[in-house]
Amino acid sequence: MKIAEIREIATNELAERIEAEVANYNQMVLNHSISPLDNPAQIKKLRRTIARMKAELRQRELNK
Incomplete structure (x- = not known):
């Protein structure tokens, strides 16, 4: 899954x-x-997708 989709x-x-x-x-x-x-x-692909999702979620938390 790409970051744009996330x-x-x-x-x-x-x-x-x-x-x-x-x-x-x-x-x-x-x-x-x-x-x-x-x-x-x-x-490997799934692990990286999870990392992308967690990074986006954390970014949203920090921007609040």
Whole structure:
């Protein structure tokens, strides 16, 4: 997900989306430890997306 798309999301929805993505990330890491994923680069991509979302949420908190 690109930063422009993240900026369009409402603040409360962004917080919910972060929680969902973190849960998805944790599940993906657990599944990868049991049996390798077809594309382990998905983990890296998801981790970066979560970081972008958290950065945008923090920026909104600071601008209030």
